[in-house]
Amino acid sequence: MVLVVVLKKCDNFMMAPKIIAIDGPAAAGKGTLAKRLAEHFGMELLDTGLLYRAVGRKVLDAFVEIGDDPKFFSVIAEKIAQNLIPADLEVDGLRTDQAAQAASKISTVPEVRAALLDFQRDFAMNPPNRGKGAILDGRDIGTVVCPDADIKLFIFASTEVRAKRRYKELQYRGVEAIYARVLEDMEKRDARDIERDASPLIPAKDSFQLDTNNLDADRALAVVLDYIQNK
Ligand code: CDP
Numbered sequence: 330m331v332l333v334v335v336l337k338k339c340d341n342f343m344m345a346p347k348i349i350a351i352d353g354p355a356a357a358g359k360g361t362l363a364k365r366l367a368e369h370f371g372m373e374l375l376d377t378g379l380l381y382r383a384v385g386r387k388v389l390d391a392f393v394e395i396g397d398d399p400k401f402f403s404v405i406a407e408k409i410a411q412n413l414i415p416a417d418l419e420v421d422g423l424r425t426d427q428a429a430q431a432a433s434k435i436s437t438v439p440e441v442r443a444a445l446l447d448f449q450r451d452f453a454m455n456p457p458n459r460g461k462g463a464i465l466d467g468r469d470i471g472t473v474v475c476p477d478a479d480i481k482l483f484i485f486a487s488t489e490v491r492a493k494r495r496y497k498e499l500q501y502r503g504v505e506a507i508y509a510r511v512l513e514d515m516e517k518r519d520a521r522d523i524e525r526d527a528s529p530l531i532p533a534k535d536s537f538q539l540d541t542n543n544l545d546a547d548r549a550l551a552v553v554l555d556y557i558q559n560k
Pocket of ligand 1: 382434518
């Protein structure tokens, strides 16, 4: 008993959770936090947004227009999602805004989401490279993909703060961007993620909700590690 208390209080001996689910809107700080947690605990990381981006990219590559009406792209998007392989997540061009918008539209199709469920759950249950556990970040991990995750985090910040972060990130990567456009695209994507019927973006009831408006990456990690240690 004494040993357990001592281990719990000692950061180096913090037990790695088996599954950590991280959800939240774009540029809230999920990705950075997920990477830092994965390094800290030696866990394997799956950025589930990449799955949706890869499906969106492949639909565009098939010269199918992704407009506002899913009936024109839902069948091909479902087929592509059913046949997605890990190598599809390694291709160039998944981080572009075009891929993000495509992902946001194909992700409203319930059949696409269903087709990607097994991939995500398999990763969570059997993390590659004998990882000590799995971290998945996305929009519906704590609510739908891994409802039994040991740790559920919901990371958020105001739309303006997130748009500024994304704008800076684009500038850093040398991508030309206009702030007003970045803000507008983010608002559109948020609305689609929150309002869709299939697995909308909402915090899981038992999630730890972290407002990163005034937190840098180091501080966010420290707050979350403290939460995990004391849970
Ligand atoms: O990196 P960023 O947060 O901008 O986006 P992302 O995580 O790569 O996700 C791109 C889009 O995929 C999101 O806007 C969602 O519409 C969709 N997505 C989803 O529906 N469910 C997930 N688990 C992950 C992403």
